[in-house]
Structures are given as C-alpha cells and as structure tokens.
Amino acid sequence: MVTSNEHALALADAFYSAALGAGTWYSALDGLAAATGSRTGQLIAIGADAKVPINVMTNTDPELHPAFAAVRGGDPAVNPRVRVGMNAPILRVFAENDFISAEEHKVHPHYQEFARPWDVPYICLTTLDRRDDLLVGLAVNRSEREGHITAAEREVFATFAPHVRAAVRMQMMLEEQGGALISNILETLSLPAFCCDAFGRVRLMTQAAAALVAGGRTLKLKSGRLSACDETGSKLLSAAIEAAARSQDLAGRMPQTVVVRSTVPAESSLVLDVFRLPITSSELGLHPQVLVISRGRDGADARRRILLQGTFKLTAAETDVALLIAKGHMAEDIASSRNVTVGTVRVQIKSVLAKLGVRRQVELVAKLAQL
Numbered sequence: 001m002v003t004s005n006e007h008a009l010a011l012a013d014a015f016y017s018a019a020l021g022a023g024t025w026y027s028a029l030d031g032l033a034a035a036t037g038s039r040t041g042q043l044i045a046i047g048a049d050a051k052v053p054i055n056v057m058t059n060t061d062p063e064l065h066p067a068f069a070a071v072r073g074g075d076p077a078v079n080p081r082v083r084v085g086m087n088a089p090i091l092r093v094f095a096e097n098d099f100i101s102a103e104e105h106k107v108h109p110h111y112q113e114f115a116r117p118w119d120v121p122y123i124c125l126t127t128l129d130r131r132d133d134l135l136v137g138l139a140v141n142r143s144e145r146e147g148h149i150t151a152a153e154r155e156v157f158a159t160f161a162p163h164v165r166a167a168v169r170m171q172m173m174l175e176e177q178g179g180a181l182i183s184n185i186l187e188t189l190s191l192p193a194f195c196c197d198a199f200g201r202v203r204l205m206t207q208a209a210a211a212l213v214a215g216g217r218t219l220k221l222k223s224g225r226l227s228a229c230d231e232t233g234s235k236l237l238s239a240a241i242e243a244a245a246r247s248q249d250l251a252g253r254m255p256q257t258v259v260v261r262s263t264v265p266a267e268s269s270l271v272l273d274v275f276r277l278p279i280t281s282s283e284l285g286l287h288p289q290v291l292v293i294s295r296g297r298d299g300a301d302a303r304r305r306i307l308l309q310g311t312f313k314l315t316a317a318e319t320d321v322a323l324l325i326a327k328g329h330m331a332e333d334i335a336s337s338r339n340v341t342v343g344t345v346r347v348q349i350k351s352v353l354a355k356l357g358v359r360r361q362v363e364l365v366a367k368l369a370q371l
Contacts, residue, residue: 007035008159010031011028011031011032011035011160012160012163014027014028014031015028015160015163015164015166015167016163016166016167016170018167018171019167019168019170019171020170020171025043025056026056026058028041028164028167029041029042029043029056029057029058030058030059032140032157032160032164033058033059033140035156035160036124036140036149036153036154036156036157037142037146037149037150037153038124038140038141038142038146038149038153039059039119039120039140039141039142039143039146040057040058040059040060040120040140040141040142041057041058041139041140042055042056042057042058042137042138042139042140042141043055043056043136043137043138043164043168044056044136044137044138044139045134045135045136045137046074046082046085046086046134046135046137047074047133047134047135047199048133048134048223049133051074051199052068052069052073052074055068057141060118060120061118064118067114067117067118068114071110071113071114073110073114078109078110079110080099080100080108080110081099081110081123081125081139084098084099084125085125085126085127085135085137086127086135088126088127089127090127090128090129090130090165091126091127091128091158091161091162091165092126092127093124093125093126093154093157093158093161094124094125094126095122095123095124095148095149095154096121096122096123096124096148097148105121116144119143119144120141120142120143121142121143121144122141122142122143122144122146122147122148122149123139123140123141123142124139124140124142124149124153124154124157125137125138125139125140126138126139126157126158126161128161128164128165128168129165129168129169133199133201133223133224134199136168138161138164138165140157191206191208191293191294192206192208192209192211192212192293192294193205193206193208193209193291193292193293193294194209194226194291194292195277195290195291196225196226196241196245196289196290196291196292197245197289197290199225200225200226200238200241200242200245200290201224201225202221202224202225202226208294209294212270212294213226216229216263217229217262217263217264217267218260218261218262218263218267218269218270219260219270225238226241226292228258228260228261229260229261229262229263230260230261230263232261233258233259233260233261236258236259237258237260237272237274237292240256240258240272240274241274241290241292243256244256244274244275244276244289244290245276245289245290247276255273255274255275255293255307256273256274256275257271257272257273257274257295258271258272258273258274259271259272260272270294271294271295272292272293272294272295273292273293273295273307274290274291274292275290275291275307276289276290276291277289277290277291304323304326304368305319305323308322308323312355312356313355314351314352314355317338317348318348318351318352318355320338321334321338321345321348321349321352322352322356322364322368323368324337325349325352325361325364325365325368326364326365326368326369331345331346331349349361352364
C-alpha cells in the first residue's frame with residue numbers, strides 16, 4: 001500500500017522517469033503492483049489484429065508470454081479482459097467481478113487454459129490510450145491467494161492510472177520526434193523512406209516514398225501498414241520489418257534486402273533495405289523503430305551515410321572517413337583532404353572499426369560493401 005505522500009510522489013515519478021529513459025517501466029510497474037497488493041504490474045499494447053508486441057509484466061515466468069500468445073490472449077473474442085479494454089472509456093477502472101460473474105469465471109476457457117494455470121486469475125485494469133488500431137492498457141494481476149482487489153487497493157490503482165497515461169503519451173511523443181528528425185534528414189536527401197513501428201504501421205514517410213505508394217505498382221499502404229503489391233514481396237517485407245523491430249544486437253542492425261516486383265511487367269523491380277532505427281529502444285516499442293529505404297543507383301553514398309550515422313551511430317566526420325576508406329583512400333590521403341592530422345584520422349578509423357564490430361580495415365571495406 002501507499003504509506004505516505006512521499007511514497008506516492010516517488011511512485012508517480014517512477015513512471016515519468018521511465019518515459020524519459022532515467023528508469024524502467026518494469027520497476028515502475030512493480031511499484032504499482034506492490035502499492036495495490038498485487039502480484040503483477042502490466043502494461044500492454046494490442047492491435048486490431050490481436051497482435052501483442054508490447055506486454056511488460058512484472059514477477060512472471062518468461063514462458064507466460066508465449067503461453068499467452070498460444071491461447072490467443074490478445075483476441076477480444078477469446079479474452080474477456082481484452083474485450084472490456086477495447087470498449088471501455090479511457091481511464092475507466094474495471095475489476096474482474098465488474099465484467100464476469102463468479103460462475104462464468106470458473107468455467108470460461110480463457111481462465112481455465114491461461115489465467116488459473118499461470119496464477120493470474122484476478123485483475124484490475126484500465127485503458128490508457130486508444131489510437132488508430134492500437135490499444136494501450138494498464139493492469140495489476142492478482143494471484144489466487146490475493147483474490148479480488150479491495151476497494152482501497154482499487155482506489156490506489158485509479159489514482160496512479162492518469163500518471164501512467166501521461167508518462168506513456170510523453171514517451172510516445174518524444175520518440176516520434178526522434179523518428180521525425182530522421183525522416184527530415186532523409187527528405188533533404190530525396191530518398192524514398194518509410195519509418196514504421198513494431199506493428200509495421202507507417203508513422204512517417206518522405207515525399208519520394210509517398211509517390212511510390214501513390215503509384216500503386218510496387219508498394220501500397222494497407223490499413224496503415226507498408227505492403228508490397230505482389231503477394232510474395234509483401235510476405236518478405238512484413239517478415240523483414242518484424243525481424244528488424246525485434247533485433248537488439250549489432251548484427252541485427254545490418255539491413256535486410258527485399259526485392260519487390262512491379263505489377264507492370266516491363267517495369268524493373270524495387271530493391272528495399274530494411275533496418276532498425278537508432279532511436280533508443282524502450283520497453284514499449286510504440287514509436288517508429290524500423291526504416292525502409294528504396295535503393296537508388298544515384299543515392300548509394302547518401303544511403304550508406306544514413307545507415308552509418310543512423311544505425312551504427314557514427315559521427316559525421318567518422319562517416320566521411322569510412323566512405324573514403326571504402327573507396328580505397330589511405331589514412332594519409334584522408335588527412336590531407338580533410339585538413340587534419342594523420343593521428344586524428346587513425347583515431348577516427350579505430351572508432352569506426354569498433355562501432356561496426358570489425359577489427360581490420362579490410363573487414364571494414366567488406367562490411368561497407370554490404371551496405
């Protein structure tokens with residue numbers, strides 16, 4: 001329970017700290033669970049297609065998440081909790097006995113197949129945000145031993161829900177601004193580029209990209225998601241976007257190439273590069289996370305520059321040096337052309353090697369060729 005005003009303020013601050021990257025959503029949700037006498041704090045995002053790419057839950061077995069997916073836990077037709085959240089007014093608080101009777105609770109398939117086996121048979125939930133085909137919800141899950149949430153605990157949950165909503169919206173806004181900055185950079189380079197979120201929905205696109213989907217011969221937007229006009233290309237593109245959104249390590253930042261055929265037989269295919277954006281990853285993942293760039297013959301260096309600075313976080317100077325190395329220039333020549341010392345160039349080369357995860361310049365050249 002909340003023991004003092006200082007405790008309440010610290011709990012609210014934990015959510016704002018998570019939004020700003022100074023804390024974690026897990027620890028903030030864990031604090032909310034403890035304050036309401038509950039086993040588990042939960043922040044979940046659900047799409048209209050019942051996909052659940054974001055499901056932060058505290059104090060649970062990691063195997064709970066695949067089990068939730070296996071029983072189609074994000075489907076409102078299957079899960080009464082999701083059904084309530086899909087239709088509820090924003091910040092309206094529901095406990096389990098508000099939407100399901102004790103008799104139905106004992107026999108309903110979702111409780112028998114998932115909630116009871118994983119010991120989360122009771123819940124208190126609210127809808128934090130609803131936009132397009134996305135629902136963001138907050139909940140505390142309770143064990144069989146803890147039972148239904150009490151009136152006092154429910155009041156604590158209701159008190160903090162607006163703070164959680166504000167923190168979620170804050171983080172989404174900050175991360176969308178980061179995506180917009182990258183989109184603006186691409187716009188100046190006249191590159192066809194799409195910024196997508198973990199659902200594959202296009203959050204931002206350049207004018208050149210908009211022209212591609214408007215043409216309707218290679219790419220299209222389907223329910224806000226980027227899709228290819230041919231079925232095979234569409235499956236490959238969706239898989240590449242999903243893989244990029246999930247990638248966390250250095251290898252995952254290398255672009256995946258997808259070839260999309262035109263619906264006009266005489267027209268050449270479109271080559272797309274799909275990779276993860278450099279925006280700081282969060283436990284939510286509702287912001288633009290994946291960049292899809294259409295490869296053009298005249299924009300190879302511009303495209304490499306975006307990949308090096310965006311994905312591998314090279315500075316502008318390091319990027320210039322890397323591109324010159326790729327063209328066969330030696331450190332002495334690079335120093336002369338850039339009007340810096342050879343020592344400075346060698347320090348920059350060392351930094352480039354480290355950021356791209358290679359040890360020698362020959363490996364660097366090979367890796368740059370893949371870009």
